[in-house]
Amino acid sequence: MNFLAYYEIIFQCVLILLAFYYVFKREYKVVKSIALIFVFSFLPAVSNALFHINIDTVSVLIYFAILFMAMYLGSALKFYDKYKWWDRIVHFLSGAGFVGFGIAIASLNSGISNWGVTFFGATFSITLHVIWEVLEYISDCLTHGDAQRWQKIHATNNHVSEKAIQPAGLVDTMNDFICCIAGTVSAIIIWLIVL
Known part of the structure; x- marks a missing residue:
């Protein structure tokens, strides 16, 4: 496994933990945003697996930052x-x-x-x-x-x-x-x- 694969797994685990936290707090709108981020986090891997589109590591890291900044911090918080x-x-x-x-x-x-x-x-x-x-x-x-x-x-x-x-x-x-x-x-x- 390379750095990006580990990063994706850690990113998705953090999202799962955040989702449980907000379910416990009964803030379901935030859970919805986190669920969307989780789904969109698979886009680089799916585009590589299905279409052989190999996106560079830096662009994928920026993409994950954008998802988190826009949908969780920006919209939900x-x-x-x-x-x-x-x-x-x-x-x-x-x-x-x-x-x-x-x-x-x-x-x-x-x-x-x-x-x-x-x-x-x-x-x-x-x-x-x-x-x-x-x-x-x-x-x-x-x-x-x-x-x-x-x-x-x-x-x-x-x-x-x-x-x-x-x-x-x-x-x-x-x-x-x-x-x-x-x-x-x-x-x-x-x-x-x-x-």
């Missing part, structure tokens, strides 16, 4: 509302991490140059973020939620500067895109140096 920088860090890391997923997919075709593989990784990462923001928008429209901070009255105004002249939802979405692009560009620079 309300870190998105407590810390205005939390959402930006999650989007930066996901921009960087999903480059590795795109590179792994593009690497399946041996006829693509290193530049082409890297370019695909960047566009894959940014495209995932566009899709995510669209899904947030659709979710807000259907459920009258506030994932994009579009409501004028919200429990927190952490995502929007008081001096902003644009609506809160636009500011939140643009901050998400900018952080994603910054993370993607950072990862691409590192990939080009490593290649």
